[in-house]
Amino acid sequence: MTLWDITQAVRPGIPVWPGDTAYQEERVWTLGPGCPVNVSRLTLSTHTGTHADAPLHYDAAGLPIGAVDLVPYLGPCRLIDVTAGQGPVEPEELSGRLDDAPPRILLRTYRHFPHDSWITAFRAIDCATIERLAAAGARLIGVDAPSLDPEESKDLRAHDAVRRNVMAILEGLVLDAVPEGDYELIALPLKLAQADAAPVRAILRALPMATRAGA
């Protein structure tokens, strides 16, 4: 069974949102003559690397990530390549590509994921595209970009469309190596009880034959 690991490696130096917390590992206990273990302390933003936003991130009354329904993060999905476009991803770029789509849509905007650099001008998702996906039954949208909205956005229109349509969000996915098509998505957020987002280990695998047409 082929697995595609679509998760960024979380390591010191991983690019983070401008001004956000840099990822840090500190060794608190070190394995040696007087100590049987290595134990570290992590310091990181909840939006580090490949992660799931909680509704709390963009809605003061929204659920924290530890309380969200897990169903959107596990099951059939469709990976769609939109690298041919420029600027915010528009609904027209999905024309003819949502027929019988599963309820999870992953959009690839990078030909080569920028593992070691911060790209300010990443491709955001137009809120009309969120509405189009919701109308097609999508319960989750996943992107390789670090946000659904542009870096300088203050009104977060794409996140607000997600909020209104009660969808789940994955950001920072690494989709370069995966051919377009339908897969099983497994990307469960850490159960951080009060947090606004959480890292995920996101993978794709071939759909079992029986569910090729299912949702």
Ligand SMILES: Nc1ccccc1C(=O)C[C@H](N)C(=O)O
């Ligand atoms: N760390 C931040 C600090 C301020 C504003 C945005 C961010 C983000 O990380 C964007 C986030 N990933 C998002 O869900 O859009």
Ligand SMILES: [Zn+2]
């Ligand atoms: Zn985020």
Ligand SMILES: [Zn+2]
């Ligand atoms: Zn977001």
